[in-house]
Amino acid sequence: MxxxxxxxxxxxxxxxxxxxxxxxxxxxxxxxxxxxxxxxxxxxxxxxxxxxxxxxxxxxxxxxxxxxxxxxxxxxxxxxxxxxxxxxxxxxxxxxxxxxxxxxxxxxxxxxxxxxxxxxxxxxxxxxxxxxxxxxxxxxxxxxxxxxxxxxxxxxxxxxxxxxxxxxxxxxxxxxxxxxxxxxxxxxxxxxxxxxxxxxxxxxxxxxxxxxxxxxxxxISSLNRIEWNTNGDKRVGIVTSGAAYQYVKEVFPEANILKLGWCYPFPDELFLEFADQVERVFVIEELEDFMERRFKELGVATVGKRLGNEKLVPKYGPLDVDVLRDVKRKLAENEATKAYFVAPNVTKSDAKLPEIPTLPNRPPVLCPGCPHRGFFYALSKFDVVVSGDIGCYTLGVAPPLNCMDTVLCMGGGFTVAHGMDCAKNDRPVVGIVGDSTFFHSGMTGLMDVVYNKGKSTLVVLDNRITAMTGHQENPGTGKTILGEETFAASVSEIAKAMGCKNVVEINPRYLDETTKALKTAIESDEPWLIVAKEPCPLAYRKKLEKNYRVNQEKCKKCGGCLKIGCPAIERAADKTVSVNESLCVDCGLCAQVCKFNALEEVDLAAAKGGLV
Amino acid sequence: MNAQTNTKESTSVVLVGVGGQGILLASAIIAQAALTTGYDVKTYEVHGMAQRGGSVLAQVRYGEKVYSPLIPKHEASVLASLERTEALRYVDYLAPHGLAVVSDQVIVPVTVSSGAATYPEMDETALKTYFPRLVYVSAVERALELGNARAANVILLGALSTKLDNLADDAWQKAIQTCVKPKFVDLNLQAFYLGRELAKNA
CATH class of the missing domain: 3.40.50.970 (Thiamin diphosphate (ThDP)-binding fold, Pyr/PP domains)
Known part of the structure; x- marks a missing residue:
């Protein structure tokens, strides 16, 4: 095959x-x-x-x-x-x-x-x-x-x-x-x-x-197996499962291994059979001490998450070969276990490297042209608390936008905001979900706010796709997973059917209309639903005919355009700002925030023609 | 079951860069070349949130038998970076006498533009102090000369392939033909051999 x-x-x-x-x-x-x-x-x-x-x-x-x-x-x-x-x-x-x-x-x-x-x-x-x-x-x-x-x-x-x-x-x-x-x-x-x-x-x-x-x-399942070592030494038996098995094989090649592919309901008979045949049982599992606890319940002494009073295999974070080498080193040094293990030998370079300079962090960021950027920039001008949920827009938490104050779970943006309003929070509250999380479980929250006479400002950042996970269709996109045409559910129509009287659709790429809608909603005593609707430029790519450049004669190097946090706008050490032409997708947000009209839209064909 | 496999016999390659630079294609070609040669192969790559302009890492391991898909520190034969300073972030992965292949392209993160961080001054001479065996390439420039900036990743691949002498020329060619869309095969083969040439001169 x-x-x-x-x-x-x-x-x-x-x-x-x-x-x-x-x-x-x-x-x-x-x-x-x-x-x-x-x-x-x-x-x-x-x-x-x-x-x-x-x-x-x-x-x-x-x-x-x-x-x-x-x-x-x-x-x-x-x-x-x-x-x-x-x-x-x-x-x-x-x-x-x-x-x-x-x-x-x-x-x-x-x-x-x-x-x-x-x-x-x-x-x-x-x-x-x-x-x-x-x-x-x-x-x-x-x-x-x-x-x-x-x-x-x-x-x-x-x-x-x-x-x-x-x-x-x-x-x-x-x-x-x-x-x-x-x-x-x-x-x-x-x-x-x-x-x-x-x-x-x-x-x-x-x-x-x-x-x-x-x-x-x-x-007795074939999914669980004991791998005896080849030298007949039965002193060490390691219990492991999943990805951890691979790291155990690499770091403890001399050990006998009970490899679990089916660890629950606990195969007690197999656990005991293994424990009976080895001198000491070590449990190496990623995250919780799930199997180790069972061994203890069965009366088998184990070493795993702890070695005596010390922490051994981490209870959080991923395991890998380096982590298990540390574990083995500790086992080789501890009085109680040193007879069983030899510390791993890692070949490092003898050369002393000069100190590495501090590297700038590269956190994930909203892409160039992301419609969420315009919305968050407009929102950042209001003194409000923002509750959001899970999606690309969660990245609005990062500087320079600094817009996300709480995130709890999928669809939770509306209801957490409503809860703050119910408790009479001293500042207005804005609740945010995405199009996919609105359909996921955000819409029941909208129903709750309207039904219970709430007053929150609710926003659906509708980029017409489930973006963060890599662009999947959802009930609002008009396509099934197979790409077949289907009914596209409308966030606005759903909201109206739920009794939300104040529904407004805006394009978050335009700061004036976004700011105006936010002002009206935040000052209102009634619930408002703002649908900020603009497709994700990665999911719906269009042929670029224009993009933006900095007119250096007009630019005062004030840095105002940097406050939108666009990866396409770069600043040199002398504070000269430029647009990275390979990244700009012509959204025009920077031009709206520049007070000196220094960001100019350039026709790409003409610009290229000029160079030739 | 052979429990005594010597993992040092497996070859490990780390590829780094910034989301969207084409690291995944380069790692797929290495993996395919190793598979064609008859090796056991494992790869690992980053998906999801980190892809959005973040620092990304792809790993390839191959040999008679490979267990962990994640490369341990100090075990990579080659570290290739599509961005000038990203290689420094992963310097720990490189084995003693390992080869570093670095593109001179600079991608300024938002943290730098916003003034929260600085981008370190770094040129070929400075990089050589961290990577004694360094191939430093103007990959984007050279790719543009071939007619497509996106071939920069395969130029780097060609350069790093000089260190992977357990994969024959034929395996690389087949892998490129398998992993690349037909209309881009010629371009990528050109890029690959250009990269090999650049590494020879280095």
Missing amino acids: EKKLLSGNEAIARGAYEANASVATGYPGTPSTEILENISKFYGDKIYCEWAPNEKVAFETAAGATTTGARAITTMKLVGLNVAADPLMTLAYTGVAGGFIAVVADDPGMNSSQNEQDTRLFAHFAKVPVLEPADSQEAKEFVKIGFEISEQFGTPVILRTTTTTSHSRSVVELGAPIELNRPHSFKKDPQRFVPIPAFARGMRVRLEERVEKLAKAAS
């Missing part, structure tokens, strides 16, 4: 195809987004795919599909599972008729996330199996095996990846899709599918029985 280099996410998409899944749903979220993108791109003619407005909807749709006997997969990032927690907790009770996998991508190190929750604990809470691939080949295989576990035991299954397993590429051997040929037919069975208390109590009992059976199955 063909071998390809695939990311973990691409491999999961391939796994869904090889496992003959019928339905795939999701909501974009780094590091999970590319799974559904790849399913739709390569297998969209065979697997029904959709971006749902949020993870709960995506989860429920997949859950519905699986009641017919079909195989369904849903994808989300770690915090997405919080949104989908309600259906998860009860789907564990009702169980599934077909195969069901929720892929949840964790983000140790918080590369693109607001928290670092460990989804394995969620699986434990919901009492459902959790599988953890360590590379792309496993990511693909675990989808296929996950469906089998799901169907054999009638349970939803969580496939947990991390940023490293989702975004690293490794070699994958492709397989042929299996044939299922099964009818998709819902069979009426209220005692199974309707958790009214009388039936749910029976489900509760069956759930506990299922967890016990799963634990036994996990103990």
Whole structure:
């Protein structure tokens, strides 16, 4: 079979195809987004795919599909599972008729996330199996095996990846899709599918029985294996899973390893079998001490997050080879463990390098031409508190715009603002969501504000796309994940239907109209919804005919144009300002803030002609 | 199961720059060349928030057997930077006697324009004090001479390929043909060999 280099996410998409899944749903979220993108791109003619407005909807749709006997997969990032927690907790009770996998991508190190929750604990809470691939080949295989576990035991299954397993590429051997040929037919069975208390109590009992059976199955599953070392030395046994396994293999090549791909329901028998055969058990896992606690519950002494009174394996942040070398060094130096380990030897250069100069930070920034920039610049002139949520516009928190005061969760911009208003905050409050987060869960907040006679100024920064995760369609864009035309939901019409009387659409690229709308709304005693509507220039690229240049004769070097924080505007050491022509996309915001009309729009064809 | 694999036998390459400069294509070509040669390959790249003008990093490792996709400190044979000073941010990755390939392009971050930070003075001589084995290239200028500024990444790739002698010329050619759109193959092959030539002269 063909071998390809695939990311973990691409491999999961391939796994869904090889496992003959019928339905795939999701909501974009780094590091999970590319799974559904790849399913739709390569297998969209065979697997029904959709971006749902949020993870709960995506989860429920997949859950519905699986009641017919079909195989369904849903994808989300770690915090997405919080949104989908309600259906998860009860789907564990009702169980599934077909195969069901929720892929949840964790983000140790918080590369693109607001928290670092460990989804394995969620699986434990919901009492459902959790599988953890360590590379792309496993990511693909675990989808296929996950469906089998799901169907054999009638349970939803969580496939947990991390940023490293989702975004690293490794070699994958492709397989042929299996044939299922099964009818998709819902069979009426209220005692199974309707958790009214009388039936749910029976489900509760069956759930506990299922967890016990799963634990036994996990103990003998091919997803879990012991790798004995070649020299027969049984003193050190390391328990690990997921990406951490790769680092353990590299740093502790001499160790015996219990490698978990299916760590919950806890395979107690396998845990004890391993512990019995080695002298000391070491647990090296990324994030929480999930498996280590279980070993302790089973009465096995372990070294993991702590070594005596000292911290050992970090409980937060990502692991890597360097982190584990530090761990090994500590183990080699500690009285209690030094007999077992030799400190790793790293070849560093002997040459003394001169001190490296302080490098300027390169935080992620709003792109040149981003419509959010104009809105935030206008907003920065008002004395208000700003509550936002998750999207590119969260970057409005950074200097020089300094516009975001609180962020809680997806869709939370409106409701947090409303709460401040309810508490009679001494300054006006502006609540912000994006187009995608409005449809995700922001719109219920708008309904709350109108219904309860709030007075907040609410803003939808509608750039016509789900931008931060890499430009996915959403219910407002008029296109499905497959690019088919569909109804484009209108934020303004939805707001009006909810009873919001004051709705205004503006283009945030124009400072005057943006400022005017904000002033009216902030001074009003009624709720206002401002829809700041302008497409993301990255998602909707247009051919550039003009861009801006600084007329050095007019420029007073006052630095006023730098206050919009545009990456295309650069200032030299002598304070001369210039526009980087390769970055400018002709949005014209700088020209609106320059008091000396020094920023001039130039016709590109003419400018080029002049040079020749 | 061979538990005694010597990881030092794997070759590691770090590519850095600023979001949008074409690092991912360069890392994809290296990975493809290694795969074609029959090596085990792993790569890692940054997605999401950091891509928006942030400092970005791509990593490629290949060898008989590769475990961690993330490159440990002091183990990269080559560190290539599409931006003049970004290489300094990742100097720890480079192995003793490793090769640094740096484009002279300067991308001024907003933190500098706004006055919150300064961009360090840095030229070839200064960079040589940190990277004794340095290939310093006017990659964008040379790419423009070939007709397309975006080929700068593949010029750097050509330069760094001189250090990766376990990948044959044929593997590089095939990889470029696989990873690049057909109409850009000739341009990129030209860029690649120009980069090789520049590294020879350095």
